Amino acid sequence: MPDRTTRVSLRLDFGDTVRLGPGKVRLLELVGQQGSISAAARAMGMSYRHAWLLVDSLNQAFTEPVVMTRPGGKADRRAELTRFGREVIGRFNAMEVAARKAVACDLRALEGAIKADAAPPRMRDPEHVPS
Amino acid sequence: MPDRTTRVSLRLDFGDTVRLGPGKVRLLELVGQQGSISAAARAMGMSYRHAWLLVDSLNQAFTEPVVMTRPGGKADRRAELTRFGREVIGRFNAMEVAARKAVACDLRALEGAIKADAAPPRMRDPEHVPS
Numbered sequence: 001m002p003d004r005t006t007r008v009s010l011r012l013d014f015g016d017t018v019r020l021g022p023g024k025v026r027l028l029e030l031v032g033q034q035g036s037i038s039a040a041a042r043a044m045g046m047s048y049r050h051a052w053l054l055v056d057s058l059n060q061a062f063t064e065p066v067v068m069t070r071p072g073g074k075a076d077r078r079a080e081l082t083r084f085g086r087e088v089i090g091r092f093n094a095m096e097v098a099a100r101k102a103v104a105c106d107l108r109a110l111e112g113a114i115k116a117d118a119a120p121p122r123m124r125d126p127e128h129v130p131s
Numbered sequence: 132m133p134d135r136t137t138r139v140s141l142r143l144d145f146g147d148t149v150r151l152g153p154g155k156v157r158l159l160e161l162v163g164q165q166g167s168i169s170a171a172a173r174a175m176g177m178s179y180r181h182a183w184l185l186v187d188s189l190n191q192a193f194t195e196p197v198v199m200t201r202p203g204g205k206a207d208r209r210a211e212l213t214r215f216g217r218e219v220i221g222r223f224n225a226m227e228v229a230a231r232k233a234v235a236c237d238l239r240a241l242e243g244a245i246k247a248d249a250a251p252p253r254m255r256d257p258e259h260v261p262s
Contacts, residue, residue: 006145010230012238013138014245062244084244091241095234099141102233103226107143110222113193113215114145 006111008100010092018061024054025092031055031067032081032089040079055079062088137242139231141223149192155185156223162186162198163212163220171210186210193219 011021023044030040041051059065066085070078081089100107142152154175161171172182190196197216201209212220231238 006143009142009144010234011140011142012241013140014242015136018245020241061246063246064244088241088244091237095237098233098237099230102229103141106222106226106229110143110151110219111145113195113219114149115192115194 006107008096008103008107010096010099012092014061018057020058020088020092022096024058025089027051027054028058028066028081028085028089031079032086035078035080037067037069037079058088137238139227139234139238141227141230143223145192149188151189151219151223153227155189156220158182158185159189159197159212159216159220162210163217166209166211168198168200168210189219 009022011019013019027040027044030043031037034040034043037051037055038048041048044051055067059067062084064084065082066088067079068082070080140153142150144150158171158175161174162168165171165174168182168186169179172179175182186198190198193215195215196213197219198210199213201211
């Protein structure tokens with residue numbers, strides 16, 4: 001059975017340097033749950049380096065850090081959300097809920113126009129490729 | 132001067148196969164303005180093939196096409212938005228406006244916590260890469 005629910009996601013671009021979207025917020029949630037950046041990275045199927053850079057970009061973007069790492073050896077270096085990190089997650093999730101409500105009418109209209117058997121885009125060649 | 136305005140973008144995932152976001156909507160707008168998929172692709176800095184596949188995925192996703200191509204030689208093959216294509220653009224843009232209004236309060240709180248001099252993420256190495 002194909003999944004027929006519609007997900008509404010938000011992306012926030014603060015100026016042209018700081019971006020916040022569902023991926024970074026999910027990463028923060030996992031850091032909070034797992035207590036480590038490497039475990040959160042594994043849970044998202046991304047490299048530790050990529051996860052670390054995403055967390056660092058948020059720590060640099062805001063006036064307060066979202067994640068604190070505690071000193072320790074390789075094996076037990078822990079990371080945890082700050083109070084502000086939990087606030088960012090809470091606000092972002094509340095924004096997605098509010099946005100979904102606000103777009104409900106147009107969303108229903110578009111959903112009603114989606115083919116019941118909508119399949120992934122066919123990857124055949126275009127008929128015509130201009131030189 | 133860095134850009135200090137915040138952009139709120141929406142992404143809609145209809146089930147797990149059909150996705151609509153600012154990129155595809157911008158492409159549709161350009162097809163409407165330019166009258167051709169190849170000109171719209173150039174304006175977005177993407178290949179004709181990539182643009183064609185995006186347009187085709189939308190034409191396949193909905194019960195009505197969003198773009199019609201008119202027969203012609205290589206040089207003058209024209210594409211135009213259908214009435215339904217214009218409706219999709221209009222609804223999506225209205226949804227972004229409504230979403231932005233709905234999230235205004237939380238957005239202001241997050242904007243207030245962005246550093247004035249927020250720079251792009253530093254690309255230095257993480258201190259610690261677990262094995």
